[in-house]
Amino acid sequence: MIEVKNLFKRFRQAKKSDPSRRRDAREGDGYFQAVRDVSFHCAPGEVLGLLGPNGAGKTTTLRLLATALKPDQGTAFVNGVDIVAEPMQARRQIGFLSGTTGLYGRLTGRENVEYFGRLHGMDEARLQRRCDELFEQLQLHDFAHKRTDEMSTGMKQKCSIARAVVHDPKVIILDEPTSGLDVMAAKVLLDFMADCKRRQIPLIFSTHHLHEVDKLCDRVCVINGGTTVFNDTTGAFRQRGGGDIFDAFIGVINERSAA
Template identity: 50%
Template structure:
């Protein structure tokens, strides 16, 4: 189980740079000021459940996931994992988490296999077990054909698969995915969605951000809607649908963030 309790994250706008996560160019008058990315995010996801995180561009989804994964330290609030305060047992708890970030690059001179093996060793997976896991995951995601290709020669979809398998190699009990289907072809998307469904049956906890409400409807038990750094809704998918009094998830989303929000805010990258 993973629970976010009143998460806040504040950044200082750096000199001569924009607020990168929001894709904006900073006004010189704003440099050095505080940017409040998260303003009080609260939700939880139990073991054996899948939670979908949705929201407009720049809503705070990526920042929330990075805080949950321990890549970022919150300015305020707490993260509880399996009933334990993360801040009390950080190293032990990190080993339970697999985090797929949309911004993590691959080492260009390593091959796909070398990359995954390297991260498996970082997680101290025994060698024989590591080789077996690599083969099984490469089988599942159809990666044997380019296992020995350098990462800088792979397509966007192939690189995304390497990132996914790298995230899974230490067999984490909590999976945190930031837009995991980005760059994947239709068949690869289906393989990943089936893997998430299997992870649920294996009693893993899965949280993923997405711009696809179809993925939410197909996979998720719960939904959290984030907008302007605030969690606007958290509940089950049926409860989400009832927001608008219909089965239309798009209309429920619009209701959660405010009916005046344009639909094109759903498209593109998330922050």
């Protein structure tokens, strides 16, 4: 179970903004409020789609939830563990793929995944079984011994997914996992996410591809201007657009912008 409660995070601005530039409403007193008030939850077996326009605060929210950043206010619970009070314990239960996560280019795909498994303290026999399972599931066996700096974007992304979940986490958080992928590579990752759902693993992912939300998600959270503006089931989200998920998204964003 993942519960996110009233997250708030601001960043100090490096320099004063140009007075002639149009200011973002989240700027003030030398700070930028990237996340102002975000709340949602995701139960076992659910997939939650985190949506919003560019700059809405999605990536910052996911990095807060994954304990890569510490919130200024609010908190989140991962299977009952408070990410602020016990970040190391929470981190052990999380598989996190950031949009900026890289691979060690001189290592092969398998070596990258094994390395991070060892960092998680996995014993060697379990690690090898888990690698075999993931490389089969993500269709990576043919590329297991290829250096990652020689891989395509799709292969790199699949290796990054394997690396993020090699320790068999209890919850999974993915930041735009299919961005830049071709249809076949994207399908493999979507099938992987559907399998996590069948295994009752709560999964949160951000995306700009609404067809992925329509296909996979049980719940939707929309963030705009650093604030949750919609948090409900996918069915309720569709109803906001008269049954069309694209119209629902545009409607929710326009409502917030007009407020």
